Amino acid sequence: MTTEERFVKIENTLEVVTENLARHEAAIRDLIVVSRTLLDSQKELQETHQRDHEAWRETIRDVARQIAESRREVDDKLKALTEQTAETDKRLNALIEIVDEIIRRRKNGES
Numbered sequence: 001m002t003t004e005e006r007f008v009k010i011e012n013t014l015e016v017v018t019e020n021l022a023r024h025e026a027a028i029r030d031l032i033v034v035s036r037t038l039l040d041s042q043k044e045l046q047e048t049h050q051r052d053h054e055a056w057r058e059t060i061r062d063v064a065r066q067i068a069e070s071r072r073e074v075d076d077k078l079k080a081l082t083e084q085t086a087e088t089d090k091r092l093n094a095l096i097e098i099v100d101e102i103i104r105r106r107k108n109g110e111s
Contacts, residue, residue, distance in 0.1 A: 001009075
């Protein structure tokens with residue numbers, strides 16, 4: 001092989017290597033773009049997830065507050081109803097005693 005043939009062969013090899021490097025550089029740039037896109041998407045997804053999570057937590061807090069408030073209202077109403085029932089029972093017992101006394105008087109001949 002002559003020197004000129006060796007130079008031609010080396011030049012051809014360098015061209016192939018250069019083309020391969022160019023393709024690899026383009027592929028690496030494409031991978032970098034994809035990687036950045038994925039990272040940006042992941043960051044956006046995490047932010048969205050965090051916002052949604054906070055919104056759910058706030059909703060749960062609101063529901064818990066509403067339940068506690070409703071429970072207090074029910075407890076208050078139940079207490080008031082219990083008091084009213086006790087008062088009604090007292091009055092009813094008093095009425096029963098009066099009616100009972102009237103009936104006994106009539107049985108015993110009293111008017």
